Amino acid sequence: MHSLTVQLGARSYPILIGSGLIDSTELLTQHLPQRDVLLVSNTVVAPLYAARLQQALPNQRIVEAVLPDGERHKTLESAARLFDVLIANRMGRDALVLALGGGVVGDLAGFVAACYQRGVALAQIPTTLLAQVDSSVGGKTAVNHPGGKNLIGAFHQPEVVIADTALLNTLPDRELTAGLAEVIKYGLIRDAGFFDWIEQHIEALRARDPAALAHAIYRSCEIKAEIVARDEREQGERALLNLGHTFGHAIETATGYREWLHGEAVGAGMLIAADLSERLGQLPATAVQRVRSLLRRAGLPIEPPRLGAECVLARMGLDKKVQAGRVRLVLLTALGRACVSADYPDSVLQQTLAAHFG
């Protein structure tokens, strides 16, 4: 098992990475000492792993809440259902909300933990690659609104993140690939050497080579933990983690969270961000080519739906990255280096959007 720590003073917490962790009663009870547990999962993951997890936690009172699968269920209504379950089961302030699932389950369960009784303990057991490398770490929780993604949420750090790599064995290929988009993101924004490594190991990653996956997860979490430790509430640097997300959220929202997985939308969005960076003269064309090629080799769709540039612009206006009416975008200045900028000609943004969205 590998472990690293998200350094946040009194709210620091470990990320544990390894195979078979959810079967270890010793490990789990060490990190999850709470007596009362609301186990939040979904209809796909719960049948696979909930019973095993419960078996490994024999001394807790565990109440299971199983939600329908999918980003379109990450709503305030689903949160309300979980509050009802917590209250119906008389869970107190000392209860634990335990998220067993992907990013949707983690974001939703995290939001519920943040708000129940003004905050109860949260633990994340991410079951997708995307959740293991990104959404389970860093304390961002949220639900979606028909008007935009993650518009209702809270910062609420977990007590522990348990990334059991064996859980990825049941992950559909498409979900694994979607997770690779976020892995590539870390290379793009922070670590050119890691980007090189991903280029060299993309086939191994897609073939689920355990050593390659473990390294990708560890290095991704390490980069995320560093950034979150320096800027927990996204007042600066943390915004870099949103590379591709503004465009990606527009794709997800416009398609009703039905057709595109989050990671897929982020992948397509990163290519648009790279293209825009090139059009602004701050990124060489060869770098954009390498991004496009790696996304393709990862199996990601790189052609966004033909939403139309105007529709995308309108949706971007509601993204959380808007300040003083202007969309702040994450752009690349090299492979391994990103910046946040609101200083771009609107015409270049429009041309870029027209090129990708029609």
Added chain:
Amino acid sequence: MHSLTVQLGARSYPILIGSGLIDSTELLTQHLPQRDVLLVSNTVVAPLYAARLQQALPNQRIVEAVLPDGERHKTLESAARLFDVLIANRMGRDALVLALGGGVVGDLAGFVAACYQRGVALAQIPTTLLAQVDSSVGGKTAVNHPGGKNLIGAFHQPEVVIADTALLNTLPDRELTAGLAEVIKYGLIRDAGFFDWIEQHIEALRARDPAALAHAIYRSCEIKAEIVARDEREQGERALLNLGHTFGHAIETATGYREWLHGEAVGAGMLIAADLSERLGQLPATAVQRVRSLLRRAGLPIEPPRLGAECVLARMGLDKKVQAGRVRLVLLTALGRACVSADYPDSVLQQTLAAHFG
């Protein structure tokens, strides 16, 4: 104008107390610099003050959201309505949520500000005595659930609290009286001299003598600010502010938030807490008499509804003060001194509840 500061490091903020503050464009724009404002109020307060406030903020884009009046509307559904308004009006992360109303409006608007885009700026303009001395200060925000009061919420400090004492002129007598319960609370938990002062000035307060009211508000806010500064997240001392609230919440919840005002329920709850403290042998009977007499002179109802001790006990089980299955109660050890205790015989609690609730 008097002012004091809630000392919370980077999140410190002023409480401004004075007459006519909401008409001062200079003061308001100094403290509310945001361009986009969601003004949250209710059907009683908005017709009285919203237009005046808007007039004093001529350069802001103000969107008004007017909710029905009353604690039973402090729900997740009302919060959802406000999120809809924020999103329909394309309010960004740099927007301000401005609460103009009593505790219900402040708690609800505060919760919405806490969660919208994971937190936007909040300002409180409390219009009831209760909100001016208590709920607008300290960053507790929440909505109710049919299963219990304030079960869904967040800690989210405002940027400023503007307590305009002139707004109390339109407050119904019953609401003023309900606010006096919280004023009395500060004397009981922290300041015997202030309790004496309230005893001496209770008629002046009920007659809305401006100097008496201003002193009561200032001293109440001062005590609250001190306690919040030392224990923002209620890990210890701040729980003392809940004197009477566990019993009071049971009254409010059992009666569907319809018959008892929050302050009235707290008043009755404080007398029960004092009585329990006496039965536990830690408070002299003369002190309980003084509490009862002052609550009566304030015009507060001191006989709770005949809910039955068992029903109240069951409702207390869901209160946020429960830890490891045991209700932690705020008790008095003297006039001006309180403590939190889970160390009492159940039989004495039951006798006390039976004496008050039947």
